[in-house]
Amino acid sequence: MRIVHALGRSLPLFAVASVLFSGASSALAVGPSAASDRAVLLMHVDFSDARGPSFSDGEFSRAARSLDRYLKSTSYGLAGVEATVTKLLRMPRPLSYYNPSGTPKGGLRGELMADALDMAEAAGYDIDAYDIHWLTPGQGTTGVAGKVWGNNPNSIGIIVHEVGHSLNIPHANSWRTNDGTTTGSGYSKEYGNRFDPMGAGKDRYQRHFNTATKYLLGWLGEGDITTVTKDGIYRIQAHDRPLSGMSAALRIPRNRKQNYWVEFRDALGDRRSANGALVMWENLSFQYLNPNQSDTHTNLLDMHPATADIRDAPLLPTDGWFDDDEAGIRIRVLGKVQTTPVSLDVEVQFTHPAGALDAPPSLSFVQPFGTASSIGGTTVFEAIAHDPDRGTANGDGIESVVFEVYGGGNEPPIAVLPPITEPPYRQEFDTSGLVDAGYTVLCRATSTANAGGNFSTDLTYVRVRCNGANRSPKIVCGLALASPITKASQFRAEIVVNDPNGLEDIAKVQGWIVSPTRARVGKFSLKHEGAGVYTLAHPHMNFSRPGTYTFIARVSDRRQLSRRDVATFIVK
Numbered sequence: 001m002r003i004v005h006a007l008g009r010s011l012p013l014f015a016v017a018s019v020l021f022s023g024a025s026s027a028l029a030v031g032p033s034a035a036s037d038r039a040v041l042l043m044h045v046d047f048s049d050a051r052g053p054s055f056s057d058g059e060f061s062r063a064a065r066s067l068d069r070y071l072k073s074t075s076y077g078l079a080g081v082e083a084t085v086t087k088l089l090r091m092p093r094p095l096s097y098y099n100p101s102g103t104p105k106g107g108l109r110g111e112l113m114a115d116a117l118d119m120a121e122a123a124g125y126d127i128d129a130y131d132i133h134w135l136t137p138g139q140g141t142t143g144v145a146g147k148v149w150g151n152n153p154n155s156i157g158i159i160v161h162e163v164g165h166s167l168n169i170p171h172a173n174s175w176r177t178n179d180g181t182t183t184g185s186g187y188s189k190e191y192g193n194r195f196d197p198m199g200a201g202k203d204r205y206q207r208h209f210n211t212a213t214k215y216l217l218g219w220l221g222e223g224d225i226t227t228v229t230k231d232g233i234y235r236i237q238a239h240d241r242p243l244s245g246m247s248a249a250l251r252i253p254r255n256r257k258q259n260y261w262v263e264f265r266d267a268l269g270d271r272r273s274a275n276g277a278l279v280m281w282e283n284l285s286f287q288y289l290n291p292n293q294s295d296t297h298t299n300l301l302d303m304h305p306a307t308a309d310i311r312d313a314p315l316l317p318t319d320g321w322f323d324d325d326e327a328g329i330r331i332r333v334l335g336k337v338q339t340t341p342v343s344l345d346v347e348v349q350f351t352h353p354a355g356a357l358d359a360p361p362s363l364s365f366v367q368p369f370g371t372a373s374s375i376g377g378t379t380v381f382e383a384i385a386h387d388p389d390r391g392t393a394n395g396d397g398i399e400s401v402v403f404e405v406y407g408g409g410n411e412p413p414i415a416v417l418p419p420i421t422e423p424p425y426r427q428e429f430d431t432s433g434l435v436d437a438g439y440t441v442l443c444r445a446t447s448t449a450n451a452g453g454n455f456s457t458d459l460t461y462v463r464v465r466c467n468g469a470n471r472s473p474k475i476v477c478g479l480a481l482a483s484p485i486t487k488a489s490q491f492r493a494e495i496v497v498n499d500p501n502g503l504e505d506i507a508k509v510q511g512w513i514v515s516p517t518r519a520r521v522g523k524f525s526l527k528h529e530g531a532g533v534y535t536l537a538h539p540h541m542n543f544s545r546p547g548t549y550t551f552i553a554r555v556s557d558r559r560q561l562s563r564r565d566v567a568t569f570i571v572k
């Protein structure tokens with residue numbers, strides 16, 4: 001009986017061979033656009049049973065340039081990507097392991113990503129320095145916060161969609177009713193907004209994100225949109241053309257949970273959208289950054305619900321008034337105006353008594369500022385907030401302002417600072433508990449109840465990078481297996497978990513046993529108990545087949561950083 005202990009970290013270090021490119025010429029990439037480029041690590045992988053590069057450096061470079069061009073033009077120059085392509089990384093296990101049924105799902109997809117990150121790190125890449133980890137070929141295309149699995153760098157429309165997910169953007173839905181009306185009872189149809197890259201269809205690369213999404217991403221600021229709380233005629237420019245100083249969208253508070261967004265598109269080459277307005281509901285929880293929460297979507301309203309086809313969704317001048325009796329809001333399109341760029345005149349009326357609705361507070365960050373700010377040490381958060389119903393001074397009509405700090409993924413906030421009730425809305429925050437990583441600082445303002453008894457909230461956020469004194473946790477995952485191991489044996493493994501930062505933020509300890517035929521014969525999961533020695537044990541493992549088994553241990557922390565260790569053992 002022999003136990004072979006192979007440390008996962010003992011892989012040879014290769015020289016970094018990266019291709020670095022940035023899509024915009026340096027003459028154009030000035031000011032905030034350069035600062036807010038997302039750093040993308042494009043990990044090019046192959047497998048022992050699927051050897052060799054799937055795509056050329058030229059294809060990767062074209063894909064990254066296309067994505068950069070797309071983001072720069074749709075974000076009005078505020079976003080882009082700076083991509084690093086890794087050398088070809090050989091994955092530690094064969095494709096047949098990750099991909100038994102054609103497309104790896106759930107855990108296997110996660111393992112594929114974790115293994116690729118391990119291999120990239122072993123090859124000398126500083127994986128924590130990147131905002132987006134993009135793995136290709138990914139055997140199935142998908143994306144979650146900060147991560148993209150991409151099949152083919154040439155299918156740029158899909159990449160745009162998945163990169164949208166990696167920026168925390170959920171699918172763009174439509175509202176489908178059961179009663180033949182536009183706003184009646186019904187359901188949110190996933191992918192239903194065919195005018196948005198987060199909706200269905202093959203031409204996603206041609207489409208801009210909707211205006212609610214652009215606002216969420218910070219590409220449209222408070223000054224680029226109009227919050228409508230009074231009857232009037234409002235002009236909006238085509239938001240898929242360069243910004244010109246005209247308003248790019250109307251935001252109309254509908255109730256405590258929803259806003260209307262009214263927008264106009266010109267560049268799709270589509271007759272209806274080029275002559276009418278797209279009208280959407282935005283659930284306010286859309287802005288909570290959590291793509292897995294229910295009701296976080298935008299829903300495109302179908303102004304011609306008699307047909308099942310969503311492509312006739314736009315509200316046209318010939319349609320007259322669209323009436324939302326429940327909310328007391330009516331909207332009609334007066335017509336196109338030949339400004340530069342082309343614009344649309346939209347009339348809005350409120351049929352409920354004045355004061356029944358409360359416009360959400362207007363809110364913006366003073367610091368940190370910009371979508372890729374750096375923070376460190378004792379840092380200051382500051383915002384300006386006012387209630388558009390009560391004038392424009394900072395603090396008018398505001399009951400409280402709260403700052404919250406979020407880490408990656410869908411974890412609860414790391415910190416919720418005490419509410420501030422009077423301007424300046426300014427608070428110090430000590431970053432010494434944070435590691436070097438990306439965070440989101442969220443600010444929420446609540447307005448006081450107005451004459452109608454309503455209140456409303458609004459929130460905004462910035463993504464920051466913390467340059468704290470702490471390094472990312474380098475978790476040591478040492479493994480000891482009990483011996484001897486026989487066919488029907490008690491299995492026992494000890495995993496030593498050590499967080500050099502002493503942050504005690506170990507979230508998960510897991511182990512898998514993989515048989516000589518690469519079947520998974522055991523899985524263990526332990527809740528976090530901080531650093532220490534974890535024992536994974538099973539009284540009667542049935543190792544029916546003699547041969548070399550693999551035990552894989554993984555430790556993850558709350559920021560979803562993980563470390564693995566692998567040991568093999570032989571069953572005789």
Ligand SMILES: [Zn+2]
Pocket residue numbers: 161165171
């Ligand atoms: Zn999707």
